[in-house]
Amino acid sequence: MPLGKSSKLLIRADLNVPIKNGKILDNFRIKKTLSNINHFKKYSKNITFISHLGRPKGKDEDLSLKHLISEMSDIAGQEVHFINDCINLDPKLFEDEAKIFLLENLRFYEGEEQNNLDFAKNLSNPFDTFILDAFGAAHRSHASIVSMGKFLDSYQGPLMQKEVDNLQYLLSETKSPYTVILGGAKISEKLNLVNNLLPKVDNLILGGGMCFTFLKALGLNIGSSLLEENFISTASNLINSKYGKKIILPIDFATTKDISSNLRIEKDIQDFDFDDIGVDIGKKTVERFKQTINISKTIFWNGPMGIFENSNFEFGTKEITKLVSNSDSYTVVGGGDSVSAINKFSTLDKFNHVSTGGGASIEFLEGKILPGVNIYKPLII
Numbered sequence: 001m002p003l004g005k006s007s008k009l010l011i012r013a014d015l016n017v018p019i020k021n022g023k024i025l026d027n028f029r030i031k032k033t034l035s036n037i038n039h040f041k042k043y044s045k046n047i048t049f050i051s052h053l054g055r056p057k058g059k060d061e062d063l064s065l066k067h068l069i070s071e072m073s074d075i076a077g078q079e080v081h082f083i084n085d086c087i088n089l090d091p092k093l094f095e096d097e098a099k100i101f102l103l104e105n106l107r108f109y110e111g112e113e114q115n116n117l118d119f120a121k122n123l124s125n126p127f128d129t130f131i132l133d134a135f136g137a138a139h140r141s142h143a144s145i146v147s148m149g150k151f152l153d154s155y156q157g158p159l160m161q162k163e164v165d166n167l168q169y170l171l172s173e174t175k176s177p178y179t180v181i182l183g184g185a186k187i188s189e190k191l192n193l194v195n196n197l198l199p200k201v202d203n204l205i206l207g208g209g210m211c212f213t214f215l216k217a218l219g220l221n222i223g224s225s226l227l228e229e230n231f232i233s234t235a236s237n238l239i240n241s242k243y244g245k246k247i248i249l250p251i252d253f254a255t256t257k258d259i260s261s262n263l264r265i266e267k268d269i270q271d272f273d274f275d276d277i278g279v280d281i282g283k284k285t286v287e288r289f290k291q292t293i294n295i296s297k298t299i300f301w302n303g304p305m306g307i308f309e310n311s312n313f314e315f316g317t318k319e320i321t322k323l324v325s326n327s328d329s330y331t332v333v334g335g336g337d338s339v340s341a342i343n344k345f346s347t348l349d350k351f352n353h354v355s356t357g358g359g360a361s362i363e364f365l366e367g368k369i370l371p372g373v374n375i376y377k378p379l380i381i
Contacts, residue, residue, distance in 0.1 A: 003155065003379055006129035008094045009044035010152065012144045014136035014159075014356055015051035015068055018336070022067045027075070028339055028348070029136070029356050030068065034075050036158055037100070039381050040131075046094055048101040048127065050086060050144055052112070052137065059108045069102060076100055087111075087119065091126040112143050120147035131379060133157030135164075138372030139360040145372040155379040159356070164373055166332055166353040167364045175297035175330065176202055181289075181320065183208030183303030184337065187231050190302075192366040197300075198243045203292050205248045207281050207305035207316065214239060214249055220269055223255070223276030248292060252282030254306065254313055262312045280306030281316035286323075293323045302335040302362070308344070321345040334361040 013033040018025040033049065040047050049072075054063040065082070072080040078100060083093065086103035094101070106112040111119025120143040124130065130152040132138075137145055138160065148154055178201045182190055187210040198204055206214060209226035216222050217236040239247060254264045255276040266282045281289075293299065301324050305316035318341075324331055325346040333342065334355040348354050355361040364370055 003040075003043045003129070003131075003381070006044040007046075008091075008127045009040060009047050009129050009131065010124065010127040010148075011040070011047060011049050011131045011157065012134045012137075012148070013049045013051045014134035015049070015065065016053055016136060017068070019053070019063075019067055022062075024068065024071050026336075026340065026343065027071055028343070028354075030071055031075055032159055032356055033133070034072065036381060037076055041098070044129065045097045046099045046101065048094065048103060049080075050103045050106055050123070051134065052107040052142075052144075053105050054107070056105060056107050063105055063107075065102055065105050072100075072102065087122040089126050094126050106142075106144050113140075115141050115143045115147055117143070117147055117150065119143050121151050124148055124151040127152060130154040130376075131157040132372060132376055133159045134372075135160050135355070135357045136360050138357075138370045139363045139368070141371040146375060149376055154376040156374065156376045157379055158381050160373070161378050162353070163355060163357055163361070164364075167334075167355070167357075167361060169330075170197075170298070170300050170332060170365060171200065171367070174200075177292075177296045178298040179203040179205060179292055179296040179300075179329075181205040181207070181293075181299065181301040181303075181324070182210065183305050183317070183320075184335070185209040185226060186228055187213050187235060188228055190362070191231070191234065193302075193362055194238065196367045197365060198238070198241075198246060201246060203248055203296070204246050205289050205292060207250060207285075207289075207320070208303050209278075210303075211249055212278060214247070215269060218249075221272045221274070222269070222278065223272040223274055225253075225272075225276070225278040248289065250281045250285040251288060252284040253278035254280035254282055254315065259307070259310075262310065264312050278306075279310075280308075280313040283315075286316060286319045289320065290323055293320075293327060296327065296329045299324055299327060299329050299331045300365075301331070301333050301338055304337050304341055308337075308341055314344075317341050318345045325350040334358070334365075
């Protein structure tokens, strides 16, 4: 549905960016948020953004959205005005033409996470139109996500719609061979995702710390590598299920005795000593994964292959990033660590879709119904 003429537009954005000592470490979500700003300017005399940042306990200056103002202004190409509150606002503040505003962190107020209707009403009071464009928070039943439609003419925004379309594609309409690449530390955190996607995919490539629980389930010596003992039987059941042949595991690793030593020794999994720690996939594994990636028509990638933040252990993640970047398949990436890897080793524009969703994208692909998805009419731009 097209956006009608508005005088005071309120946009629930996802500006939950990594920040340290007031410095933004990754502006990906800010760029995404402002990517449609010129379109919105055609319909509203001014635009106001709201968002959360982190998980504050009360008002925490380190998590104030004021730290985003300079970066937002640079990206928007005009000054973004910060208002250090988000409720009890004077409507006269929003009378000026062609201004962009940013309100204070929604989670400074208990009413946000409690989905308090009085909070939502107070928040909506100065505005006439609302756009929910924060897919990264769509799995939360918070006031700014699910209750604004009770008080304002409300829409599901273009960023939200793009997320839903691309993630739904991964669940139902993919071209085969369809390959999912999962990394990261723990299988327990992605078990529901594996259970939902495994019947749908042709290949499931596992790397990162999570793969060691599967290797242990195969009876292999994994040394002192990361292991979730409570999930060994679960991993074994998956391997021995009717879908088990789809699972592709590493065959060699970069190992170390002490992560802080930065010493890298490549070993086949069969040659692990009791005190070896696997910290990255090895060259043989990259070649093994390459064979599958290169014939794939659809790829979903979530999670690094090792401790890529350390240059001594970045090889596997770097090579997988390159392979997926240069693939001719339809590529979707989810997860903050994967985005960080792309920013380090490639460019975001080499992928068909890079999700801002984090936990929301995982829950969507697990098959869950997210509270904030499809509750408002879609916005056509």
